[in-house]
Amino acid sequence: xxxxxxxxxxxxxxxxxxxxxxxxxxxxxxxxxxxxxxxxxxxxxxxxxxxxxxxxxxxxxxxxxxxxxxxxxxxxxxxxxxxxxxxxxxxxxxxxxxxxxxxxxxxxxxxxxxxxxxxxxxxxxxxxxxxxxxxxxxxxxxxxxxxxxxxxxxxxxxxxxxxxxxxxxxxxxxxxxxxxxxxxxxxxxxxxxxxxxxxxxxxxxxxxxxxxxxxxxxxxxxxxxxxxxxxxxxxxxxxxxxxxxxxxxxxxxxxxxxxxxxxxxxxxxxxx
Numbered sequence: 179x180x181x182x183x184x185x186x187x188x189x190x191x192x193x194x195x196x197x198x199x200x201x202x203x204x205x206x207x208x209x210x211x212x213x214x215x216x217x218x219x220x221x222x223x224x225x226x227x228x229x230x231x232x233x234x235x236x237x238x239x240x241x242x243x244x245x246x247x248x249x250x251x252x253x254x255x256x257x258x259x260x261x262x263x264x265x266x267x268x269x270x271x272x273x274x275x276x277x278x279x280x281x282x283x284x285x286x287x288x289x290x291x292x293x294x295x296x297x298x299x300x301x302x303x304x305x306x307x308x309x310x311x312x313x314x315x316x317x318x319x320x321x322x323x324x325x326x327x328x329x330x331x332x333x334x335x336x337x338x339x340x341x342x343x344x345x346x347x348x349x350x351x352x353x354x355x356x357x358x359x360x361x362x363x364x365x366x367x368x369x370x371x372x373x374x375x376x377x378x379x380x381x382x383x384x385x386x387x388x389x390x391x392x393x394x395x396x397x398x399x400x401x402x403x404x405x406x407x408x409x410x411x412x413x414x415x416x417x418x419x420x421x422x423x424x425x426x427x428x429x430x431x432x433x434x435x436x437x438x439x440x441x442x443x444x445x446x447x448x449x450x
Contacts, residue, residue, distance in 0.1 A: 180347065180355050182373030187280065188414050188423070191349070191375055194231070194282030195412040195423035198273050201225050202286050203428025205273075211265045211291050215247040218271065219258035226275050234274025234281050234352055241396065246272040246285075253381050253389055253398040253406040254285075254343060265291035268301060270408035274352060281352045283377050284424045285410035296384070297405050300337065304382040304407035305439075307331045311360070311378050312411065312443060317418030320369050322362025328380050329361040338387030340406075343398065345379040348412055370415055375423065379410035413443070421445060 183191065204225050205218050223244040226233050233244035241255075248256035249269040256270075263269065272285035287301050311328040329339050345358030356368045360380045383389075385404035392399065400406050412423040422443040427450055430437055440448070 180368060180371060180374060181349055182371055183349060183375055183414070184373065187349075188373070188375065188416070190278050191280045191282065191412070191414070192423045194275055194277045194280050195284065196282070196425065197226065197229055197231055197275050197277055198282040198284050199425045199428050200229075201273050201275070202271060202284075202426075203432050205271055206288070206429040206432035209263070209269075209271075209288050209290065212262050214260050214262050215245070215249075215256075215258040215269070216260055218247060219243050219245045222273060231275045231277035234276045234283060235272075238352060244273070246270070248272070248397070248406070248408065250405050251400045251403045253340060253383065253400060254408055255396045255398050257394060257396055263290045266293050267291075268293055268297050268405055268407065270406070272408065272410065279350055281348055281350070282412060282424065283348060283352060283410070284412055285379060285408050286426060286429050287407045287409060299335075300382065300384050300405060301407045303332060303335045303337065304380050305409045307380045307382065308378060308409045308411060309439060311380065312413055312420050312422075315370060315376065315378065315413055315415060315420040317370060317372065317415070320365060321356050321358060321367025323364050323367075324378060325359040325362035325367075326364045332380065332382045338383035338385055338400075340381040340383060340387055340389055342389060343381050345377045345410070348375045348377050372415055372418065374415045375412060377410055377412055379408065381406065381408045416445075
């Protein structure tokens with residue numbers, strides 16, 4: 179059952195989402211060849227706790243870490259390790275926090291050093307598809323309108339859209355109704371209602387849409403070993419339109435990137 183949030187609850191959730199955004203920004207400052215994903219995980223846990231919150235993923239369903247870190251052919255749910263990142267890697271970093279009773283949860287895929295042009299394009303298209311999907315999260319539309327828009331955009335570039343993993347509602351629980359698939363047919367699924375908060379998260383593969391799981395019970399891989407990309411935002415439906423609660427601007431600030439991609443989804447300018 180969809181649980182709409184009050185204006186006050188949405189503002190509390192914005193705090194949670196922005197703490198995830200700031201945590202990803204801290205990771206952006208240090209992520210480079212030679213750094214291990216366990217080092218990133220430790221940094222994230224300390225930063226979250228220092229800001230009065232708890233890591234949202236740690237211990238959830240038995241997950242052992244603060245971050246899901248998924249390099250190259252790993253799609254999502256990768257477990258941090260002592261293996262150093264290498265030049266040319268691409269890695270999804272997914273982070274969640276629990277603050278004041280509400281969750282924030284989003285993800286960014288980082289380039290490590292210079293990546294291959296075809297990998298850079300995969301990341302670009304996947305991130306663009308996230309905003310293509312967010313535009314469909316509005317009054318009068320339904321769940322699969324978002325998924326259909328993402329699917330069409332990514333498949334038009336020849337990419338595989340993962341079916342088994344989906345976005346979700348967000349609130350006092352990390353995973354609430356509705357599920358938000360990245361594929362579908364227009365006009366199908368639950369109707370969007372004012373006050374909904376969802377995590378929209380395209381998981382897009384360079385090759386096949388098919389996936390497999392490692393024996394660790396968590397890590398999801400592309401079936402053909404080709405790279406995957408993953409971007410995620412938290413979005414509220416306010417006055418019938420999508421409004422971002424999360425931001426990539428802390429990441430961009432750390433990486434020296436200028437972008438106005440989020441402006442259309444904000445009523446007021448974000449002050450970093």
